[in-house]
Amino acid sequence: MLKDFLKQTSNKYIGMKQVYQHIHHQGPLTKPQLMELTKMKQTTITRYLEELAELQLIKFSKYDASTGGRPPAMFEIQPSGGFIIGVDLSRIHTEIVLFDLLFTPIEQCSFPMTKQHTPQVTIGQIVDQIQIIIKKHNISNQQLLGIGLGTVGPIDRENGTIINPRYFHAPGWEEVAIVKALQEHFALRIRIDNGANTAVLGEYKRMKAAKEQTILYCISGRGLRCGVLHQGQIIQNKIGDASAFGEMILHAASPVNMEHNQTLSQFISLETLKEKVNQQLDRGEIDSSEELLQRLNEGDPFVKEVVLESAYYYGIGIANMINIISPDRIILNSPILKVFPAYYEKVVETAKAYIYRLDRHPGNFEMGSEDENAVSLGAAVMVFNSFFE
CATH class of the missing domain: 1.10.10.10 (Winged helix-like DNA-binding domain superfamily/Winged helix DNA-binding domain)
Known part of the structure; x- marks a missing residue:
């Protein structure tokens, strides 16, 4: 075996x-x-x-x-010859995928993260779905290599804990010992990392990239999470927070009003865009991010204007990252991209206008796809790679 x-x-x-x-x-x-x-x-x-x-x-x-x-x-x-479970736990949804050893998805399921999805409820559903999948495919404990989690940070990788993430709909997401909770049900190897980190690892595995390549993977939505992979290894910060890129200050206030600094996340998050639209609408307010995306998909001209303005600031932030990291590939993933391709075009156009020495380090921009299971795939790859460390 x-x-x-x-x-x-x-x-x-x-x-x-x-x-x-x-x-x-x-x-x-x-x-x-x-x-x-x-x-x-x-x-x-x-x-x-x-x-x-x-x-x-x-x-x-x-x-x-x-x-x-x-x-x-x-x-x-x-x-x-074996199987691995990959889990994508985000603020919007949780996805569980069974992969074979070529990382082909065999079975997958997902559920939305609602106001009722406290840690206890979420972990319970993850356990139930994994058990259903294992039973359906008659997979023994010996055949299952482990479970990988790509989740919202910050996290404590060593202790397998989600520390204090922001923007979950449900309460209670502080100091969640999720790895320990899963180990009570599964006697398996379980690994955890930020979803942006597992996503970039998943892309690396999917394309069989050269080890020398540097990849930047950005997931924007309720916040901004970025993963960087170099020489086949994830570049990790000590606090386990892939949202740190989003804290990049794009507009600095005066020294006496530092609390008014504006970060990249504040310019591009769905919550910020919703609030900005509502401030200027003369009709009914938008109640949720989902409604904002629906209005965008329907071609609401004012919503499009607000979103395109945020794309400009996103492009500047991406350019700052590229100037420091010099990645070979830049992959952008966001629910906005799925309904409004002009957003992606504006981000890339702006980024290229601010990249230092574009002639030497142009990088290849790509749009991520929700259908590619990048986060859960990378989580499964993380488990597989752990056997070779």
């Missing part, structure tokens, strides 16, 4: 795990490609491949294009 194999720590298994990991991230791969990646001898690679195949952890995939002589065989991961 894969779980037993991944727990082995002898030198023999360290080498086999290295081969397995390369096939997992970049496969299908040929024997010569694995020799180049691992710097191992052909006899060693051959022995490891035979043992991995005997354990049913890899399989023969196809033959690579021949340059003369017998075409080289290619090897890939056996996707049914």
Whole structure:
């Protein structure tokens, strides 16, 4: 079984795990490609491949294009060798996804985060849904590698605690020991990180990116969360808060009125946009972020004007991040993007106008997709990667 194999720590298994990991991230791969990646001898690679195949952890995939002589065989991961649960816990919804070892979604479900979704209610629903999925697919504890959580911060990763996030509809989201609560129901490896961090890890895995690439992933909505990945590793801050980018000050007040500083999040959050629209509407007020998005989707000219103005400030904030980080890829994800593509265009246009040395560090802008399970995918990848640390 894969779980037993991944727990082995002898030198023999360290080498086999290295081969397995390369096939997992970049496969299908040929024997010569694995020799180049691992710097191992052909006899060693051959022995490891035979043992991995005997354990049913890899399989023969196809033959690579021949340059003369017998075409080289290619090897890939056996996707049914194990499973991982990825959870995306946000202020808007919670999503639970079962992935196979190629991180293909096998089953997924979600529920909205309402005023009734206190930590106790939310954790209860997560437990129930995971148990339903496991039973439906007849997955044993030995087959399930673990559960990954991508959630709102700040968090204490070491103790598995959500500390004191803002903007949840329900009360009680302070010092929530969510990992401990889940471990009372599942004797599994459980890992937690900010949703923006797991999202950028998910994108890295999805595109099989080169390790040298730096990726910036931004999720905006009720706030702003950003994840950065460099050299295949998430860049984490000590306080476990991916919302720190949103605290970037875009408008500084005088030294005697510092409380009037305006941050990037204050310019672009759905709550701020709703309040700004309501201040100037001469008709019924907008009651929720969902109604704001609906008005935007229907083409309300005033709502569009307010949102496009915020896109300008978002672009400036993104440019500041790019000037410091110099990412190769910049991925933007927001419910606004789904209903108003002009918002994305304005953000990118503004960012490019403020990027220092755009000619040297242009970066590739991309729009994230809600259908890609980036947060839950990255949470599952986090669990998988933990076996190789």
